[in-house]
Amino acid sequence: MKVAKKNLTLMDQLKRDLVSSDKRILIVDDEAYNCEVLFAIIQSMELENVDNRVDLCMGGAEALEKLQQNLTVDENNDFKSKYGAILTDLSMPVVDGYQLSLRARKMMTERFHMPASAQ
DSSP states (O other): OOOOOOOOOHHHHHHHHHTTSOOEEEEEOSSHHHHHHHHHHHHTTTOTTGGGSEEEESSHHHHHHHHHHTEEEOTTSOEEESEEEEEEOSOOSSSOHHHHHHHHHHHSOTTOOOOEEEO
8 A cells, every 4th residue: 555645835845945954034025914924933943043044024126135135156157045945925016926036036047946935
């Protein structure tokens, strides 16, 4: 009898990807309450030093600036970011979550992968 593999939730995947890294998490939402809720959920994941690994942005434009400021280029000319994941709201004024995801991915080379989740 085959046992089905357990499907990982988004938060399980996030924890798996970030538990053994020093990457940061970028939370983007124009509603402060939603940022607080996501931050509390991430705190419950028991990542090492989690309070110092989360950055909050109150909109997509601010998040794009923060991403741009934290890009570096390595010896192979590949872009690297201190962020391991972006959790973003979809419906925000100016730059929404869809645009943020597209622009963030465009900043990176195809070799670099950063999971982005829109809610």
